[in-house]
Amino acid sequence: MISTAPSALLSVTGVTKRYGGVTAVDNVGFDLPPGNVLGLVGPNGAGKTTLVDCVVGTQSPDAGTVEVDGRALGSGPAVRARAGLARTFQHPQLALELTPVENIVLGIVGRSIRSYGSSLLALVRGLAGTPYAALDQAKTVAEEYGVTTGGVSTGSLGLGSQRLVEIARAMAAEPRVLLLDEPFAGSDTEGIAAISHAVHQVRDSGRSVVLVDHNVDLIAELADSVVLLADGAVVFTGSPQDCMRSPQMRSVYFGTTASEEPR
Ligand SMILES: Nc1ncnc2c1ncn2[C@@H]1O[C@H](COP(=O)(O)OP(=O)(O)OP(=O)(O)O)[C@@H](O)[C@H]1O
Numbered sequence: 543m544i545s546t547a548p549s550a551l552l553s554v555t556g557v558t559k560r561y562g563g564v565t566a567v568d569n570v571g572f573d574l575p576p577g578n579v580l581g582l583v584g585p586n587g588a589g590k591t592t593l594v595d596c597v598v599g600t601q602s603p604d605a606g607t608v609e610v611d612g613r614a615l616g617s618g619p620a621v622r623a624r625a626g627l628a629r630t631f632q633h634p635q636l637a638l639e640l641t642p643v644e645n646i647v648l649g650i651v652g653r654s655i656r657s658y659g660s661s662l663l664a665l666v667r668g669l670a671g672t673p674y675a676a677l678d679q680a681k682t683v684a685e686e687y688g689v690t691t692g693g694v695s696t697g698s699l700g701l702g703s704q705r706l707v708e709i710a711r712a713m714a715a716e717p718r719v720l721l722l723d724e725p726f727a728g729s730d731t732e733g734i735a736a737i738s739h740a741v742h743q744v745r746d747s748g749r750s751v752v753l754v755d756h757n758v759d760l761i762a763e764l765a766d767s768v769v770l771l772a773d774g775a776v777v778f779t780g781s782p783q784d785c786m787r788s789p790q791m792r793s794v795y796f797g798t799t800a801s802e803e804p805r
């Protein structure tokens with residue numbers, strides 16, 4: 543039996559992750575077609591980050607499968623990266639003393655690292671001579687995503703600009719699916735516009751995006767579909783508009799149930 547819809551680029555099925563007595567992610571599944579943006583929303587502690595961690599392989603779920611193009615993926619972040627998954631972090635994880643372009647080089651290098659042996663090779667070759675080709679490629683990616691190519695330290699940039707550097711670094715690895723964990727948090731209006739633009743660019747190139755955020759209004763503008771999580775479980779899947787109107791949405795965010803709503 544074929545369980546995966548043929549149109550899905552990323553399929554997540556029955557993912558469950560427990561930390562001691564806490565079920566952080568509870569039997570979660572979704573299908574994401576190519577060129578689509580999926581909004582993953584839910585309040586603090588709903589399980590959004592844990593789900594992203596399970597999808598990209600930095601956490602091992604207790605149950606569930608992750609498929610790309612209908613092929614079940616092995617465990618671990620290196621396997622998942624090779625399969626075309628890349629992510630950004632809720633708290634950016636960048637080398638702050640390096641320039642933005644140098645940070646993006648890490649994504650470029652990640653393209654060619656296929657094994658422990660090849661990463662050693664990359665390290666040794668990097669020490670033996672400056673990887674000019676990688677720097678040039680990184681500069682091109684920086685320009686594509688509106689990241690400064692100047693010789694400034696990444697740590698001197700605002701949070702929104704740092705998040706854009708993380709997106710560019712992730713895209714430098716040429717993933718098929720990009721998972722963004724709260725990419726707008728701490729950004730000013732300009733940063734939000736730049737990151738929204740980047741999401742459009744990624745989507746328009748036929749890649750898919752999982753967009754995690756609390757800000758349902760922002761998600762609604764960018765997402766083709768929405769998964770609403772509460773206490774680790776999916777309580778709504780559908781269009782952003784239907785999600786905004788749903789009793790589940792009101793219940794999760796405002797604590798009201800259908801019977802309490804004004805008529
Ligand atoms: N490493 C961990 N060890 C123990 N419990 C954890 C761990 N990581 C997450 N949890 C718990 O799992 C649940 C889901 O957390 P998670 O960080 O995935 O939620 P989230 O939706 O990303 O929240 P936020 O919006 O605050 O980022 C929470 O109850 C959290 O306390």
Ligand SMILES: [Mg+2]
Binds near residue numbers: 590591592632
């Ligand atoms: Mg989180």
